[in-house]
Structure formats: C-alpha cells, structure tokens
Amino acid sequence: MLRRLSATELAATLPDLFGDPTVSVAAVFQDPSVLGFHVDANSLLVQDLNADQLMSNAEAIAQWAVTTPSVLSRIAPCTTTDDACQTKFITTFGKRAFRAPVSADRLAAYKQLFAAEASFSAGAQAVIAAMLQSPYFLYKTELGTASSGTFPLTPYEVATSLSYLLTGSMPDATLIAAADTWSTPPTQAQVDVQLNRLIGGNSVQTALMNFMTGWLGLDRLYSNAKDNTVYTLTDGQRSDMMGETTNLVVDTFNSNGTVGDLLNADHSFLNQSLAQFYGISSAGLGATSFTKVPYPLGGPRDRGILAHASVLNGYSRPDISSPTQRGHLVRSRLLCQNVSPPPPNLDTKLQDPTANTPTTRALYEQHVHPTDPNSPCPACHTLMDPIGFGFESYDGFGRHRSSENGSPIDPSATIVQAGTSGMAIQTADLTALGNYLAGSDDVKTCNARYWAYFAYGSVSWDQDGCTYDSIRQSATAGAYSLKSVLTAIVHAPHFTTRVQDQ
Amino acid sequence: MLNRRKFVGSVGAGVLLAPFISLLNGDKPARAAGKKAKRLLLFCSMGTNPVLWSPTAVTAENSFTFSPMTQPLSAIKANTILIEGCPSMNTGDGHGAPDGLTGLGYGQVGQVPVISVDQFIATGLTASGINVPIPSLLLGADTTALGGKNMFYNGKNGGNCMSTIGSPMSAFTTAFGGALPSGMTMDVVMKRRKSILDLVTTEITGLQSTLGSVEKAKLDLHLASIRQLENKLTQMSSAGAGACSKPGMPPADSMFTPAETQTIAANVALQNIILAAFACDITRVAAIHYGSDQKLQVNLPAQSLNDDQHGGFIHSGAASNYKNLVTFEQYLAQQFASLVTTLGTMPEADGSGMLLDNTIVAWCRDMGDSVAHNQQSMRFVLASGTNGYLKTDPNGRYLDMRKMTAPASRHERVLLSLCDAMGLTSFKGFGDASLGVNKTPLPGIAS
Numbered sequence: 001m002l003r004r005l006s007a008t009e010l011a012a013t014l015p016d017l018f019g020d021p022t023v024s025v026a027a028v029f030q031d032p033s034v035l036g037f038h039v040d041a042n043s044l045l046v047q048d049l050n051a052d053q054l055m056s057n058a059e060a061i062a063q064w065a066v067t068t069p070s071v072l073s074r075i076a077p078c079t080t081t082d083d084a085c086q087t088k089f090i091t092t093f094g095k096r097a098f099r100a101p102v103s104a105d106r107l108a109a110y111k112q113l114f115a116a117e118a119s120f121s122a123g124a125q126a127v128i129a130a131m132l133q134s135p136y137f138l139y140k141t142e143l144g145t146a147s148s149g150t151f152p153l154t155p156y157e158v159a160t161s162l163s164y165l166l167t168g169s170m171p172d173a174t175l176i177a178a179a180d181t182w183s184t185p186p187t188q189a190q191v192d193v194q195l196n197r198l199i200g201g202n203s204v205q206t207a208l209m210n211f212m213t214g215w216l217g218l219d220r221l222y223s224n225a226k227d228n229t230v231y232t233l234t235d236g237q238r239s240d241m242m243g244e245t246t247n248l249v250v251d252t253f254n255s256n257g258t259v260g261d262l263l264n265a266d267h268s269f270l271n272q273s274l275a276q277f278y279g280i281s282s283a284g285l286g287a288t289s290f291t292k293v294p295y296p297l298g299g300p301r302d303r304g305i306l307a308h309a310s311v312l313n314g315y316s317r318p319d320i321s322s323p324t325q326r327g328h329l330v331r332s333r334l335l336c337q338n339v340s341p342p343p344p345n346l347d348t349k350l351q352d353p354t355a356n357t358p359t360t361r362a363l364y365e366q367h368v369h370p371t372d373p374n375s376p377c378p379a380c381h382t383l384m385d386p387i388g389f390g391f392e393s394y395d396g397f398g399r400h401r402s403s404e405n406g407s408p409i410d411p412s413a414t415i416v417q418a419g420t421s422g423m424a425i426q427t428a429d430l431t432a433l434g435n436y437l438a439g440s441d442d443v444k445t446c447n448a449r450y451w452a453y454f455a456y457g458s459v460s461w462d463q464d465g466c467t468y469d470s471i472r473q474s475a476t477a478g479a480y481s482l483k484s485v486l487t488a489i490v491h492a493p494h495f496t497t498r499v500q501d502q
Numbered sequence: 503m504l505n506r507r508k509f510v511g512s513v514g515a516g517v518l519l520a521p522f523i524s525l526l527n528g529d530k531p532a533r534a535a536g537k538k539a540k541r542l543l544l545f546c547s548m549g550t551n552p553v554l555w556s557p558t559a560v561t562a563e564n565s566f567t568f569s570p571m572t573q574p575l576s577a578i579k580a581n582t583i584l585i586e587g588c589p590s591m592n593t594g595d596g597h598g599a600p601d602g603l604t605g606l607g608y609g610q611v612g613q614v615p616v617i618s619v620d621q622f623i624a625t626g627l628t629a630s631g632i633n634v635p636i637p638s639l640l641l642g643a644d645t646t647a648l649g650g651k652n653m654f655y656n657g658k659n660g661g662n663c664m665s666t667i668g669s670p671m672s673a674f675t676t677a678f679g680g681a682l683p684s685g686m687t688m689d690v691v692m693k694r695r696k697s698i699l700d701l702v703t704t705e706i707t708g709l710q711s712t713l714g715s716v717e718k719a720k721l722d723l724h725l726a727s728i729r730q731l732e733n734k735l736t737q738m739s740s741a742g743a744g745a746c747s748k749p750g751m752p753p754a755d756s757m758f759t760p761a762e763t764q765t766i767a768a769n770v771a772l773q774n775i776i777l778a779a780f781a782c783d784i785t786r787v788a789a790i791h792y793g794s795d796q797k798l799q800v801n802l803p804a805q806s807l808n809d810d811q812h813g814g815f816i817h818s819g820a821a822s823n824y825k826n827l828v829t830f831e832q833y834l835a836q837q838f839a840s841l842v843t844t845l846g847t848m849p850e851a852d853g854s855g856m857l858l859d860n861t862i863v864a865w866c867r868d869m870g871d872s873v874a875h876n877q878q879s880m881r882f883v884l885a886s887g888t889n890g891y892l893k894t895d896p897n898g899r900y901l902d903m904r905k906m907t908a909p910a911s912r913h914e915r916v917l918l919s920l921c922d923a924m925g926l927t928s929f930k931g932f933g934d935a936s937l938g939v940n941k942t943p944l945p946g947i948a949s
Contacts, residue, residue, distance in 0.1 A: 002717045027669035027755050030661070033649040045720055048640065048656075048665050049676055051727035052734065055695065056675045109701050116697060130698040135706050136723065143712055216718075222760055223647075223799060225809040317818055318809050342875055 001498070003140040003457050004044040007031050008210065012169040017096055018065055019074045028055040035450070036333070037214035041457040046138060058132035062125040079120045086114045090127055098136040099163075099171055100156035106136075140164065144498050145184060151498040155182035158496055162194060165455050165490070167203035169209050185496040195490055199483060205250050208482075212249050215333060215450045216244065216305070225304070227318040231397045240274040241310040241398070247290045248305060252481045259447045260438035260480075262305045264431070267294050277309070280399060296470030297431070300400060302393065304434030306330075309398030316396035323364045323388025330387045330415070334437055336446035337417070339383050343376065358405035361392050386414040390433040418442075444480045445472060448488070455489045467494045537949055538925040539891045540864040541780055544620055544789035545838050545844075545883075546602070546642070546653050548798065548811055549869030552879060554828055556586060557900050559891040561715075564895040571828045574835035578842045579898030581858070581885045583947065587904035588913035590870070590877035591934050599651035599663065599795035601877050602868040605914030605933025615657030617932060619917040621664070624787040626926045635734040635784050640678065641776060642791030643668035643768035644761050650794025653868055659723055666791055668761065668770035670752035677779045678748060679738075692735060699732055749778035763801045765793060766833075773841060780857055781848050785949050786924075792834065795868045805829050838865050842885045859887035862923040864916075879904065880913035884947065891923040901946060909937055915944035922948065 005013060007029040031038035038044075040402075046054070064462060065071045075093050078085040090110045094102035102110070113130055114123035131137055140160050144151035159179035163171040170225045171179070175194050182190045198204060213219050221242060222313045226233045247269035252261050256269065269290040275282040279300050285291050295303050305311060315325040331337050350366055367381035390413025395401055402409055411429040415462050418425040419442050427433040448471050470492040471485070478484020527827040550571070557566040568576045575582055592607030601607040603618035612624055645652035645666045654664040665671040682691060710718045752771045758764040769790055776788040792798055797813040807830055809815060815827035845858035854860070865883035870876055886892040892901070903911040914933045921929060922943040929941055 002713070002720055004720075026672050026675075028672065030644065030646055030665060030668050032646040036649070042716075042720075045659060045660055045662065045665075046724040047659060047727050049636070049667060049727070049730070050665060051724070051731045052636075052676045053667065053672050055699075055731060056672070056680050060680060083889075106705070109704065113697055117694075126698065129694075130701055133698060135702070135709050135724070141709075174881075223763070225799060225814055228808060312905065318814055355584060456768050459745050 001142045003041045004046060004138055006038050008038060009164055009168065020071050023061060024064065026053060028053040028057055035453060036217055037454050039454055039457045054133050054202060058129040061132060062128035065128055066121045066125045076124060081120050081123065086111050089124060089405065090114065094131060097131040098162045113205055117410055124216045142498060152185035153496050154184055155179040155186050157429065158186050158191065160420045161337060161495065162191065166198040166207050168207040179231055196486065199486065208249060209246055211451055211454045214454060216311060217314055218245060218310055221310045224314050224316065225318045230319045233313065233397055237277060240271060241308065241313065243290055244269050244274055245305060245308050245310040256481045257482055258480050258482065259444060263434040263438040264304045266303055267292055302430035306434050307430050312391065312394045312398035319396060320360050321392065321394065321396045322389050323361065324381065326391045327384030329390030331383050333445050334446055336449055339380055358407045360404060361389050361410055382416055386416065389413050390430050391429055393430060448472065448475055448485050451485055452489050456494060467492050507841040509699065537891055539886065539923045541786045542623055542920060543776065543861060543863045545863065545865040546789060546791040547834055547867055548793065548795065549867045549872030550828060550831060551824060551873050552871050554824065555881060557584060560900060563899050563901060564897045566900045569637045571831040572835055574832055574839050575883060577841045578885060580888055580896050581894055583884045583892055583899040583901060585882040585901045585903060585916060586879055587902050588880045588911050588916060589908045590791055590880055590913050593878045599653050600655060602653040602866050603653055603917065605917055616655045617657040618653060619920055620654060620787050620789055621656045622932045623921055623924045623926060625785055627924065632786060634786050635737050635789065636677065639776060639779055639785040639788040640664060640666045641673050641772040641789065642666040643765045645791045646795050647794040648797035650796030652791045662920045668768060669755050670758065670768055670775065671755050672773055673775045674752050677775055677784050695735055699728055703728055715832055749774060763799055765799050766802060776916060777844055777848065800830055802833060805833055838883065856887065859890050862886050862891050862920060864920055873923055882916050891948060893947065909940045912940060915940060915942065919943040919947040
C-alpha cells in the first residue's frame with residue numbers, strides 16, 4: 001500500500017527534515033475527511049494541479065535551504081562539487097527525506113541531476129527540489145518483500161509507520177539508526193524498544209491529540225460557528241478550552257489511564273479564565289498554565305471529557321445546544337453505531353420555541369415524539385436526541401445552567417439499543433452518562449477501531465477481523481489503557497506484514 | 503502591461519492568442535458553428551430554499567421580479583438567464599455534489615465513470631487542439647469541509663472528487679509562476695525542472711512496477727498531474743515575447759487562517775486569480791466553489807453572518823436562519839454579478855471586445871431544494887455578453903422548466919448547453935447515456 005503524506009504530516013515533516021520550524025510549507029493539499037480523519041489511503045492522492053503546486057513549493061524550499069547558512073550547514077555534510085561530496089550529500093539528505101537508504105540506482109540518478117549544475121549550491125538546490133517531489137518522500141510505502149506468500153515490511157517501512165503513528169512526523173535519527181539494525185520484518189522486541197521510547201517522549205502528545213481530535217471532532221471547537229449576539233466566544237477562550245482537554249488527555253495517557261478514565265475523570269485541568277468561565281473558584285490557579293483541579297460529585301461541573309467546553313461548543317448550534325449533534329457524537333464515535341443521514345424530501349426544520357417548548361429539550365422532543373404520527377423523524381433521532389438530552393445542563397457555549405427560559409433543565413438521558421443486548425440505558429445527568437460509557441466494552445472496542453483506522457489509514461472493520469481480534473486481545477491484556485491500545489495496534493500483524501494486493 | 507515571461511514565467515500573448523483565433527475562425531472540426539464562447543466560468547454553491555429564490559410576479563419570461571435573494575442579479579439582468587425546474591437524474595439523492603455538474607449522481611459514483619461538465623469540456627477543448635497552460639483551474643477553499651465533496655469529477659479517481667486549490671497564494675503561483683531564483687534565467691530553470699520531472703517520473707513508473715492495480719492507479723493520477731505540469735512548462739518555454747497584465751500577488755496564507763473561518767475571504771481572492779488567468783489565456787475552464795456539499799463556514803462581519811450555510815442557514819429551520827440564508831445568497835449573487843461585470847470591463851488581448859463577450863458564466867448548485875434534500879428542481883443562473891452565446895433580454899430572462907416534463911426538462915440539458923456554448927458537438931461520454939432524443943442543449947438558451 002502507498003499512503004501519501006497527509007497535509008498535516010507534510011507540514012510536520014518539513015520542519016523536522018530541515019531542522020528549522022521556519023520552513024515555508026505551502027497549502028498544497030486539501031485532504032478529504034473520512035470518518036473524521038484525514039488519513040484515508042484511498043483518498044490521499046497527488047492529482048490534478050497538485051504536481052504543479054508541489055514543484056513550486058519544492059523549489060521555494062530548496063532555494064531557502066541553500067541560501068540559509070544555518071540550514072545548509074545542518075543538512076549538508078560538505079559543500080564541494082566533487083564526486084565524494086555529491087554522494088555524501090545525496091545519501092545523507094536522501095536517507096532522511098526518503099526515510100530509508102538511497103538505493104544505488106537512485107543515487108546515480110540524483111548524482112546526474114547534481115552534476116548538471118555549476119555549483120554545490122545549485123546542485124544541492126536541484127537535488128532537494130527533486131527529492132521533495134519524489135514519490136519516496138511523498139508516499140509512505142508499505143510494500144515489503146515477498147516471503148512465502150506474505151510480504152514482510154522492511155525495517156524502514158515499519159519505522160516510518162511507527163514514527164508517524166507516534167509522533168505525527170518523520171523518524172528521528174535514533175529510530176532510523178535502529179532500523180538499520182532491524183531484521184525483515186523487525187521483531188516485536190526490536191520494535192518495542194523504539195515504541196517504548198517514543199511513547200514516553202513529548203512528541204507522542206502531538207500524535208495523540210491528532211487522533212483524539214479526529215475521533216472526538218475536537219477541531220469543531222474552532223470550525224463551528226457561534227452566534228456572537230448570544231455570547232462572544234473569544235479565541236483565547238477557545239485556546240483555554242482546548243488546553244483543558246489536551247491536558248486531560250495527555251495526563252490520562254501518561255498515567256496509563258483508559259478511555260473510560262477520560263469519560264468519567266474526577267478532575268480536570270483549569271486556568272484562571274476557564275475556571276471563571278465555568279463558575280469555579282480560580283484561587284490558586286495560573287493565569288495561563290493549567291492546574292489539576294478535583295471535581296467532587298455534585299460540584300459545579302459534571303465529570304469527564306464530555307463536559308469539557310471544547311466538546312460542548314463543537315457539538316452545538318450557533319445559538320443553542322444541539323441534542324442531536326451531541327447524541328450523534330456518542331452514537332457514532334463512542335458506540336460505533338451508524339446513523340443514516342436525513343432521507344430526501346424531508347422537511348428538517350423544527351418549529352420555533354413556544355410557550356410550550358421553552359427549553360431546547362422540549363424543542364428537540366419534536367424529533368422523538370412528533371405530533372404527526374407518520375413523521376419519519378423518530379426512526380433516526382431516537383438514536384441520538386435522547387442521548388443528547390443528557391448534555392442539557394450545558395448551553396451551546398458550554399456554560400452550566402440549571403434552567404432555560406425559566407424552566408428547569410432535565411439532564412436525564414436514554415441510550416436505546418445501548419449494546420449487544422439492545423437494552424435501553426437510563427442516566428440521570430452527564431456525569432452518569434459518562435460513567436455508563438466509561439464502563440462500556442463497546443466504547444473500548446470502538447475507540448480501538450477508530451485508532452486502528454487512524455494508524456492504518458484504511459477501513460477494514462468488517463474484512464480484517466483477525467487484525468481487530470489481535471488488537472482486542474492485546475488491549476484487553478493491558479486493561480485497555482490508551483497506551484495498551486496504541487501498543488496493540490503496533491503489535492498487530494498488520495503493522496509489519498501484508499498479505500494481499502500491494 | 504508587464505512582460506509575463508519575465509514576471510510570471512508564463513506564455514506570451516502571441517502563443518496565447520493562436521488557439522482561440524483559430525477557434526473563432528471555426529476551423530476546428532469538433533466544434534460547432536455559431537456564436538460560441540472561448541471560456542467557461544463555473545460559480546458553484548450549495549442548493550437553496552426554492553421559495554426564497556424563485557422570481558415573483560412572473561407574467562412572461564422577460565417580465566418578472568427578482569426575489570430578495572437574487573436581487574443583486576438585477577444589476578446584470580441584461581446578461582443573464584435564470585433557470586429552475588430542471589430535475590436531475592436522481593431527484594431523490596441526498597446530498598448531491600455529484601449530481602450538480604455530472605448529470606448523474608451518487609448512485610452512479612463508482613458504477614460508471616462520473617465526469618463533471620468542466621472536465622468534459624476541458625478535455626474536449628484539448629482534443630480539439632486548444633492547448634492552454636492549465637486545462638481547468640478549479641479553485642475553492644475548504645471544499646471538503648466536514649467530510650463533504652465538491653462538484654468536480656474526472657472519472658478517474660474511484661469516485662473521489664477532484665482537488666481544488668484553496669490557497670490564494672498557491673493558486674497564484676500555479677497560474678502565474680513564482681519568482682525566478684536570483685541569478686537564474688528562465689532557460690536554466692526550465693532545464694532543471696525538466697530534469698527533475700523526468701527523474702520523478704522514472705521513480706514513479708519504477709515504483710508502479712512493484713504495485714498491484716489499486717496502488718498503481720493512485721500513481722497513474724500522480725503521473726497525469728505531472729504530465730499536465732510538463733505541458734504547461736512546455737508552453738512556457740516556447741512562448742513568444744507577449745505581454746499580459748499580471749495580477750497583484752494575493753495576501754499570504756496566514757491571512758486566510760484558520761481556513762474554517764476564512765473560506766469566503768479566500769474565495770474572493772481566488773476569484774480575482776481566475777479573472778487574471780482568463781485575461782492571460784492561462785485557462786479556458788475555471789471554477790470557484792463555495793464550501794463542500796456538507797458545510798460552508800460563512801464569516802461575513804459586514805453582513806452580521808457567522809454560521810454554517812448548511813447546518814445553520816439551511817437546516818436550523820428558524821425564520822431567523824432563513825433570513826440569514828437570504829442575506830448570504832444576496833452576497834453570493836453580488837459576487838456573481840461582480841464577476842460578470844468585471845469580465846465585461848476586461849478587454850480581450852486581441853481587441854475582439856471584452857472577456858464577457860466570449861465567456862459563458864454559470865452559477866450551478868449541487869442540489870435543488872437543499873432544505874428538503876432533493877434534486878427535483880435544479881437552479882442555474884447563466885450569463886454572457888449581450889452579443890455572446892446566450893439569448894438575452896434587456897429585462898433579463900427567467901425560464902421555468904416546470905412547464906416541461908422530464909426527461910425533456912432534465913438539468914443535464916443545461917450542462918449540455920454549456921458544452922454547446924464551448925463548441926463541443928459530441929456529448930458522448932457525458933451524463934446519462936439513456937437520455938435519448940433529449941441529449942441536446944436545452945432549447946431557448948442559445949442566441
């Protein structure tokens with residue numbers, strides 16, 4: 001399989017490749033979103049005017065690299081035009097760009113390109129520009145070598161997959177050096193040394209949040225429109241809200257916590273302004289830094305990540321909350337159950353609030369219990385809105401409320417067809433909803449399925465049962481901690497071996 | 503007037519003019535006779551709320567009142583035809599991105615090659631010998647928002663829509679080239695580019711030899727993209743010493759971030775690049791696409807709009823949201839009118855009038871009734887010069903195709919009108935193969 005670097009991966013790779021965060025990365029790709037992620041191997045293509053854009057970007061970067069002394073000294077071990085220096089530059093920079101050693105035939109091709117230029121600077125510029133347009137840079141290859149009917153992946157292919165999964169960027173020098181010594185395919189013990197190193201490093205936070213952002217749609221915090229006439233949500237508040245969620249996720253991960261620990265966390269991470277927004281005492285909190293704050297039962301906020309303003313803002317209408325969106329989040333992203341889109345020819349508008357429907361919950365009850373007995377709405381909305389009612393203690397901006405338009409809030413929720421038993425689950429409030437989900441096996445396996453898709457870039461939930469069985473078994477042994485899920489994905493045979501169409 | 507070879511590294515007017523001069527002479531056998539357009543501009547947006555769009559007080563096709571939603575179009579009424587009532591092939595489709603420009607729909611994606619009219623025309627022009635640097639310039643920010651699709655398909659990528667350029671700077675560089683590296687001549691740059699692309703092509707073909715059919719197909723798209731680039735570079739290197747007005751460089755990408763909230767601003771900048779690309783004959787087929795079929799984040803402080811067109815204006819239902827939809831559609835209509843008006847002020851390089859005289863502009867939508875999610879009545883706004891392809895009227899024209907019955911009223915026929923406007927005479931390979939006697943342009947469109 002070939003997997004083109006996503007726009008996010010390309011933007012992370014170039015600064016690492018040149019060791020300089022100021023490298024200019026043009027907006028070449030608008031990656032389609034599949035299942036909330038931008039990683040789908042069949043959708044990430046180089047097509048249409050992309051080659052044109054890639055050429056322009058590569059030329060600009062190459063010129064910048066050879067004219068910026070600090071960069072050139074970092075990527076070029078020598079700066080002469082003799083054969084030895086050409087070879088050294090191409091093999092050194094090429095190994096980093098291609099994430100694998102430069103083969104003899106490719107070395108010859110790039111030397112020919114270099115030799116056509118009049119100076120080291122011009123030669124290096126041509127080589128860099130070419131490498132940044134090369135398929136060996138743009139695509140992560142997972143081809144392997146044929147062996148008794150299977151295709152074990154090469155050490156460098158495994159190292160590349162491992163690096164992008166755990167850091168979101170290209171392999172670092174330590175990982176490439178390790179791959180130099182690995183067998184084909186590398187053994188689990190060999191991989192585990194690097195897996196454990198990277199999983200304990202700082203870069204894993206980026207990759208971890210890349211996954212969590214896609215899984216929970218956290219980027220909706222920024223993309224979801226908000227009605228400023230109701231409340232003005234500032235950029236700073238959005239940043240604080242994402243900071244809270246990031247801190248909880250990273251802390252849970254580092255402390256070997258589970259997805260359940262995210263959903264029923266008895267604490268959160270606040271700074272002064274977010275605490276004030278939440279109506280919680282900000283005494284002792286930093287102005288910008290986040291401090292772990294306990295959330296006692298019956299406190300001013302419900303427990304767990306679902307009560308984070310980052311989530312609540314992302315799943316709301318511009319002016320009010322949205323039980324449909326919030327219920328859909330739980331149904332599709334936490335329980336892995338599909339909900340069909342609205343059928344054609346359906347009038348989707350709700351009646352405006354009236355004296356009889358002063359609350360958002362009452363408004364959305366029209367979906368679930370419509371006055372028209374022939375309404376098609378309940379067929380799908382029963383799967384969503386009654387779950388979303390459990391979030392109703394929070395308005396469209398994530399502010400806690402006990403009443404709305406003078407009527408008390410009812411945050412009780414119902415999850416129909418909650419699991420394999422098909423039983424309906426009743427919960428009293430968002431904390432209770434989080435508690436139920438935290439203990440659900442469906443949520444654990446659903447999380448693993450999305451993470452595996454994020455890692456592998458292909459949807460094979462139905463077809464690739466063996467891979468998911470392997471992940472489930474391995475993650476179960478690790479009590480489904482976030483680290484154990486990630487480790488299970490790496491330990492699955494699919495990570496190091498291919499069996500079919502290459 | 504700046505020497506574009508020096509400043510933007512693109513083709514000169516001498517070369518630019520050659521293809522369409524021959525086109526005007528009508529000496530290309532694949533192109534139809536009559537008043538035709540040289541270029542096509544598609545203005546693409548979501549479906550709308552029909553009752554708010556339709557003209558009122560209609561007593562004749564040239565006697566009607568623009569709805570508040572379409573009122574800005576009255577400024578260009580002498581150039582326009584409003585059309586509604588055309589059902590698609592798939593009236594019951596949900597989200598309709600593939601329907602809008604293909605004549606087919608979701609049901610056909612993956613079953614047969616689905617080709618949008620822009621690609622069909624661009625391919626047809628190339629086949630008839632019109633070779634411009636960029637066969638089709640598809641622009642639009644965030645056109646895959648919220649997992650959605652845009653309306654452009656080339657039938658080659660397994661049901662995926664094509665990619666648009668969303669960055670004004672990237673679009674500018676693609677259309678007009680970047681600055682030459684200091685101390686380097688264009689000849690040296692071109693020679694290096696050719697060597698690099700040869701090397702990359704060799705790498706890709708070598709890699710393909712190790713792949714199965716699915717992965718090989720991905721690289722076929724990559725190779726096609728490179729061939730398109732090589733064609734552009736070839737024209738650049740053979741260009742004469744022509745001159746062309748180079749547009750000003752657009753603002754940096756940082757001015758359009760976060761992309762989710764700057765989509766409209768980016769698209770306005772992209773529209774200017776299309777106009778300049780037309781003036782320089784860099785492309786004959788261009789499109790601007792507003793959002794995806796799932797989402798368009800509208801951030802227009804001057805209009806007090808800050809919402810998602812799809813989830814907010816269209817589907818939130820309250821009267822205030824429909825009011826916002828009207829306001830935003832007015833904004834789009836202003837943009838459309840502005841494009842048409844500006845084309846009417848830009849002279850052709852060969853002195854043959856204004857660009858609008860030789861351009862067909864079409865506002866197309868992915869869906870008919872976006873509130874109800876159906877394609878029973880697709881809507882178009884077409885525009886050209888008053889002496890151009892369209893049959894125009896000083897009062898404007900409104901064609902209500904609900905007076906006809908399908909398939910005679912099928913919206914594909916409007917798309918075929920666009921093909922006809924661009925001189926294509928064969929529609930084989932486009933749209934619904936079973937359209938039979940109705941596989942012809944919609945009557946009453948052409949002058």
